[in-house]
Amino acid sequence: MTAANNKIRRAPNKRPHPSKGVPLSSERVALIKATTPKGKNHPMWAGDNVGYSGVHIWLTKNYGKASKCMFKNTTCSGKSNVFQWANISKEYRRDVNDFIQLCRSCHAKYDYTEKQREITRKKSIGKVPGNIRSIKQYTLDGKFIKEYKAITHAAKELGILRSSISNALAGVSSMAGGYLWR
Numbered sequence: 597m598t599a600a601n602n603k604i605r606r607a608p609n610k611r612p613h614p615s616k617g618v619p620l621s622s623e624r625v626a627l628i629k630a631t632t633p634k635g636k637n638h639p640m641w642a643g644d645n646v647g648y649s650g651v652h653i654w655l656t657k658n659y660g661k662a663s664k665c666m667f668k669n670t671t672c673s674g675k676s677n678v679f680q681w682a683n684i685s686k687e688y689r690r691d692v693n694d695f696i697q698l699c700r701s702c703h704a705k706y707d708y709t710e711k712q713r714e715i716t717r718k719k720s721i722g723k724v725p726g727n728i729r730s731i732k733q734y735t736l737d738g739k740f741i742k743e744y745k746a747i748t749h750a751a752k753e754l755g756i757l758r759s760s761i762s763n764a765l766a767g768v769s770s771m772a773g774g775y776l777w778r
């Protein structure tokens with residue numbers, strides 16, 4: 597090791613706390629262990645409804661850190677070396693069978709549930725209200741035919757270009773696919 601990379605840079609006011617890194621004596625550790633109530637008797641015990649953080653602490657303590665990805669031989673890209681416990685039911689119960697070990701990448705995909713997809717969808721609807729709005733189809737003499745949930749639905753079903761329907765709705769053109777649109 598050279599003198600240059602031996603240099604330790606430390607901000608002058610950021611000295612570690614004096615007791616930091618100083619291990620407790622084994623007697624002290626034994627005393628703490630012996631006097632702290634376990635599990636349900638522990639003062640911080642929050643029952644089975646412990647929430648995300650509590651149950652993860654409990655899990656790591658009892659079953660160790662996640663160290664593999666369950667999707668290793670299937671969908672895992674194998675790029676991540678960070679492994680995590682992923683909850684199956686999303687109820688975060690104190691039940692090891694309700695957890696699987698996944699890498700960070702697979703975990704993110706795993707947690708991206710249908711519910712969250714729905715939220716994302718709703719958010720995107722809010723941003724572009726014009727894209728997903730129900731539209732009504734009329735004959736050229738103004739008789740109502742059908743209502744569609746979105747332009748894309750009508751376009752797909754009738755084989756009309758989306759842009760034609762949009763133009764008709766915006767008044768750029770009078771009709772699209774031989775129909776009036778409102």
Ligand SMILES: [Zn+2]
Pocket residue numbers: 665666667668671672673674698699700701702703
């Ligand atoms: Zn993975």
